[in-house]
Amino acid sequence: MASKPRWLTPAEESAWRKYIVASRRLLEALDDDLSRNGLSLSDYEILVHLSDAQDRRLRMSDLADKTILSRSRLSHRIKYMEGKGWVERHKCATDKRGTWAVMTTKGWNSIVKAAPDHVESIRKRFIDQISKADQVNIANAFEKVEDNLRKDLKL
Amino acid sequence: MASKPRWLTPAEESAWRKYIVASRRLLEALDDDLSRNGLSLSDYEILVHLSDAQDRRLRMSDLADKTILSRSRLSHRIKYMEGKGWVERHKCATDKRGTWAVMTTKGWNSIVKAAPDHVESIRKRFIDQISKADQVNIANAFEKVEDNLRKDLKL
Numbered sequence: 313m314a315s316k317p318r319w320l321t322p323a324e325e326s327a328w329r330k331y332i333v334a335s336r337r338l339l340e341a342l343d344d345d346l347s348r349n350g351l352s353l354s355d356y357e358i359l360v361h362l363s364d365a366q367d368r369r370l371r372m373s374d375l376a377d378k379t380i381l382s383r384s385r386l387s388h389r390i391k392y393m394e395g396k397g398w399v400e401r402h403k404c405a406t407d408k409r410g411t412w413a414v415m416t417t418k419g420w421n422s423i424v425k426a427a428p429d430h431v432e433s434i435r436k437r438f439i440d441q442i443s444k445a446d447q448v449n450i451a452n453a454f455e456k457v458e459d460n461l462r463k464d465l466k467l
Numbered sequence: 468m469a470s471k472p473r474w475l476t477p478a479e480e481s482a483w484r485k486y487i488v489a490s491r492r493l494l495e496a497l498d499d500d501l502s503r504n505g506l507s508l509s510d511y512e513i514l515v516h517l518s519d520a521q522d523r524r525l526r527m528s529d530l531a532d533k534t535i536l537s538r539s540r541l542s543h544r545i546k547y548m549e550g551k552g553w554v555e556r557h558k559c560a561t562d563k564r565g566t567w568a569v570m571t572t573k574g575w576n577s578i579v580k581a582a583p584d585h586v587e588s589i590r591k592r593f594i595d596q597i598s599k600a601d602q603v604n605i606a607n608a609f610e611k612v613e614d615n616l617r618k619d620l621k622l
Contacts, residue, residue, distance in 0.1 A: 317583035327602035428472035447482035458489040
């Protein structure tokens with residue numbers, strides 16, 4: 313860095329520290345909770361996107377876009393999930409370069425089984441701790457953070 | 468779960484999805500940025516706590532408390548950081564059961580070197596994306612999330 317660092321102000325530092333300490337611990341706790349159902353938070357997230365999609369299948373490129381994962385991180389993850397029998401990869405009939413990620417019945421059963429515990433864990437550790445106004449503020453703020461990250465990933 | 472799952476309302480679902488998708492990706496991006504300076508986000512966080520402490524040392528129990536890490540996760544992390552030469556573990560002279568985590572000169576130099584890039588990366592990916600009001604809201608909301616996680620860790 314050639315220019316002088318733009319150090320954080322006390323208010324910025326406070327927001328950043330509170331956010332990062334709580335978030336890292338929150339993600340660990342949710343991962344620990346989910347692991348009792350044999351899933352990780354990233355497995356769960358991918359399975360949710362597939363379960364929302366028509367015929368429970370998405371092109372790898374669309375799945376990468378929805379999860380804001382780089383293609384290499386997503387491929388790595390899907391390979392693992394294929395080993396677990398939760399998804400299969402199918403070649404596109406119409407597009408030789410394209411690949412579909414297809415959710416299996418085993419994958420579907422896994423999130424159906426995990427969902428009630430997972431939602432309880434999200435409530436207890438996150439939603440029930442914050443006000444309705446916080447929910448709206450957080451949705452808006454993280455939408456902006458997400459839009460920027462998404463832009464950056466495409467460069 | 469015996470009782471009926473308390474599924475999320477659309478507003479809760481939106482807050483949760485926005486938060487989790489952006490946060491997971493944000494943490495990955497910050498980790499990627501920091502890795503150019505040979506550190507991970509959790510290494511950096513631990514080194515910051517040590518650098519703020521008197522004589523750049525903290526009892527392991529105090530460090531676990533500040534980072535909200537379980538003793539086993541912290542021990543695992545400190546063992547790795549000891550291997551890198553960033554910290555040393557010293558037995559307490561006055562308390563046979565106690566151990567200090569002590570930052571080395573190499574550890575100090577590592578965060579001094581990484582800090583300007585890291586703060587730029589926090590600004591670009593997080594602080595500069597949100598308003599001043601968002602900063603205050605996020606600090607307050609995540610303080611409540613943190614207090615609850617902390618309580619839970621002590622049970």
